[in-house]
Amino acid sequence: MTIAAGLVGALALLGACSLALSPSAPSPASPTQSPTVVPSSTGAAEGVVPAVEVGQGELAFLAVCGGCHTIDGVSVGAVGPNLTHIGTAASHRKPGLSAEEYIRESIEAPTVYVVEGFEPLMPPGLPGALGATNYGAIVAYLATLS
16 A cells, blocks of 8 residues: 555545534644654664654644644644643653654554543544555654653
């Protein structure tokens, strides 16, 4: 599955969030700040996410998740929690889980931990609908947000 095909399929899931948005919701802001990553031309060292994967993750996030979630300077979703600092928050939200593990759990089993003040509205089945490449890229992107 190509990245474009995966994103097209994932856009269908965006309807779950767009139903909850008002018709006058502002469109996503243009990105003003990119996460800090280490570019790699020969492959990434262990624990370092290639810039290409993080960039792909940001694009996939905007296409699928940005309608519901805010990331300051990137998206203005009003349904789900603000994810501007999710990489930092996730690293110590649940003892024993890394930021990436917590983010994966939050997407795969969204009712395990629901942020106070929000309803459990995360659409089910996102990892499968996104495909492994896009799903992994979104997780990598979110884990860089601090």
